[in-house]
Amino acid sequence: MSRRDLAEMLHPLLQALIAAERPVLAEHGVTMWGYAVLGALHDGSVRTQAALAEAIGADKTRIIGTLDRLQAAGLITREPDPRDRRARILAITGEGHRLCGSIRARIQEAEDRLLAHLPEADRETFLRALHTLHRLVREAEVTL
Amino acid sequence: MSRRDLAEMLHPLLQALIAAERPVLAEHGVTMWGYAVLGALHDGSVRTQAALAEAIGADKTRIIGTLDRLQAAGLITREPDPRDRRARILAITGEGHRLCGSIRARIQEAEDRLLAHLPEADRETFLRALHTLHRLVREAEVTL
DNA sequence: TATTGTTATACTCTATAACTATA
DNA sequence: TATAGTTATAGAGTATAACAATA
Numbered sequence: 001m002s003r004r005d006l007a008e009m010l011h012p013l014l015q016a017l018i019a020a021e022r023p024v025l026a027e028h029g030v031t032m033w034g035y036a037v038l039g040a041l042h043d044g045s046v047r048t049q050a051a052l053a054e055a056i057g058a059d060k061t062r063i064i065g066t067l068d069r070l071q072a073a074g075l076i077t078r079e080p081d082p083r084d085r086r087a088r089i090l091a092i093t094g095e096g097h098r099l100c101g102s103i104r105a106r107i108q109e110a111e112d113r114l115l116a117h118l119p120e121a122d123r124e125t126f127l128r129a130l131h132t133l134h135r136l137v138r139e140a141e142v143t144l
Numbered sequence: 145m146s147r148r149d150l151a152e153m154l155h156p157l158l159q160a161l162i163a164a165e166r167p168v169l170a171e172h173g174v175t176m177w178g179y180a181v182l183g184a185l186h187d188g189s190v191r192t193q194a195a196l197a198e199a200i201g202a203d204k205t206r207i208i209g210t211l212d213r214l215q216a217a218g219l220i221t222r223e224p225d226p227r228d229r230r231a232r233i234l235a236i237t238g239e240g241h242r243l244c245g246s247i248r249a250r251i252q253e254a255e256d257r258l259l260a261h262l263p264e265a266d267r268e269t270f271l272r273a274l275h276t277l278h279r280l281v282r283e284a285e286v287t288l
Numbered sequence: 289t290a291t292t293g294t295t296a297t298a299c300t301c302t303a304t305a306a307c308t309a310t311a
Numbered sequence: 312t313a314t315a316g317t318t319a320t321a322g323a324g325t326a327t328a329a330c331a332a333t334a
Contacts, residue, residue, distance in 0.1 A: 003271060005248065006255045007161040008183065009278040012201055014158055016281040017151040020288035039152065049293065057156055059326070064294065086292040086333045104149065110288045111150045117280055122273045127147060129262050129270035134153040136261055137160035144164035144254045194315065203303070208317065230310045230315040 017111065024106045028099060029073070033058065033066045038100040041076060041092035048087045075099060161255065168250045172243060173217070177202065177210045182244040185220060185236035192231045219243060 018032070025035055036056040046052045049067065053060040067090070070076045075096035081087040092100070115123050136142045162176070169179055180200040190196045193211065197204040211234070214220045219240035225231040236244070259267050280286045 003252075003275070004187075004278075005161075005183070005251055006274070007158060007165065007251075008180075009274050010154055010158045010161065012282050013274075013277050014151060014154045015201065016288055017149075017154065021151060036152075039149070043148075050291090057159065060293075061295085061327090062325075084292085084334070088293070107149055107151075108147075114277065114280065114286055114288055117286065118273050118276060122269050122276075125266050125269040126273035129266045130150070130153050130157075131147070132262060133157050133258065134148075136258065137157055142258055142261065144160055144258055192315075204316075205304090205318085206302070225315095228311075228315080230308095232316070 017114075020110045021107055024103060024110075028103050030070075030075075030099070030103070031066065033063065034070055034075075035100070035103055037063060037066055037070060038075060038092060038096055039104070041090060042097060042100040047089050047091075048081070049090065050087075052090060070096070161258075164254045165251055168247060168254075172247050174214075174219075174243070174247070175210065177207060178214055178219075179244070179247055181207060181210055181214060182219060182236060182240055183248070185234060186241060186244040191233050191235075192225075193234065194231075196234060214240070 021032065021035075025032060030038070033056075036058070037052065040046055040052055040055045044055060046055045049063065050060055053063050056063075067076065067078060071078050075093055077091045077093060078088045079091075081089050115126075118126060137144075165176065165179075169176060174182070177200075180202070181196065184190055184196055184199045188199060190199045193207065194204055197207050200207075211220065211222060215222050219237055221235045221237060222232045223235075225233050259270075262270060281288075
C-alpha cells in the first residue's frame with residue numbers, strides 16, 4: 001500500500017496537539033516541560049533528576065530551571081538523598097497532583113474531540129497501536 | 145479508558161522516526177527541509193514558493209536557503225512566472241524525482257520494520273486512522 | 289576516578305520585520 | 312496599496328563543555 005511517510009503525517013498532528021495544549025498550560029501557569037515533569041512524577045516512579053530527565057526525553061541541564069520554578073510554586077519538592085548526598089529526591093506535592101490532573105483532563109477532552117472523528121472501532125485500535133509503538137521506541141526494543 | 149496524552153506518546157515516536165531518517169538524508173546529501181520540499185513537489189500540485197511553504201508547514205522565509213541548495217544541486221527548477229513576474233514557478237527535475245524516490249524507499253523500509261511489530265489487522269487500521277487525523281488537522285476541519 | 293547536579297557559553301532554529309520588484 | 316520573494320536582525324531553544332560536591 002502506497003502511503004506518505006509516517007513522520008510527514010505525525011508532525012503536523014503533533015503540532016496541532018501542542019498548539020491546543022498551549023493555552024491550557026498557560027492558563028494553569030506551567031510550561032510544556034513543567035507539565036512533562038509533573039506528569040512523570042504524577043504517574044511514575046522516577047526519583048532523581050537524572051532519571052526524570054531520561055524519562056521525559058530531556059537533557060539533565062534542560063530541566064533545572066523548570067524544577068526551580070515548580071519547586072518555588074510548591075508543586076514539587078526536591079531534597080538531598082540522605083544515602084547519596086549528590087542526588088536530589090524529587091516528589092510531587094498534593095497541589096502538584098491536583099494541577100496535573102486538571103491539566104490532563106482538559107487536554108484529553110480536546111484530544112477526545114479529535115479522536116471522535118474516527119470510527120469507534122478504529123479509535124481503540126489506533127490508541128492501542130500508538131501505545132505499542134510508543135513503548136517500542138521508548139524501551140529501545142526496536143532499532144529503526 | 146485511562147491513557148497517556150497523545151502528544152506524550154507521539155513525541156518520542158516522531159523523534160525516533162526523525163533520528164532514523166537523519167543518516168539516510170545525510171547519505172543522499174539533503175536536509176530534512178530539503179526532503180520535505182522534494183516530497184511536496186514529487187507528489188503534489190504546488191507551484192509557487194508561498195504554496196509550497198504552506199504545504200509543508202514552513203514559513204516562506206525559511207525555505208529560501210533550502211530552495212537555493214536544491215536548485216544548485218539540479219534537483220528542482222525555479223523560474224519566474226511569465227504571467228506574474230513576482231512569482232517563481234517551482235518544479236522537480238528528473239534527478240529530483242529519482243532522489244526523492246530513493247530516500248522515501250529507504251525511509252519507508254525502516255518504518256515498515258517498526259510497523260511490523262503491530263498485528264497485521266491493527267497496522268492497517270493505524271495507518272488509516274493516522275491518514276484521517278492528518279487530513280483533519282491539515283485541512284483545519286477540526287478545532288482542537 | 290566517576291557521578292549528580294549546576295552554571296556558562298556557543299550554536300542552531302525560528303519568528304519578525306524591513307526591503308525589492310512587480311502587480 | 313497589496314503581494315511574492317528576499318534579506319537582516321533578534322530571540323528562543325538547545326547542545327556542549329566546564330565546574331563543584333560527593334562517592
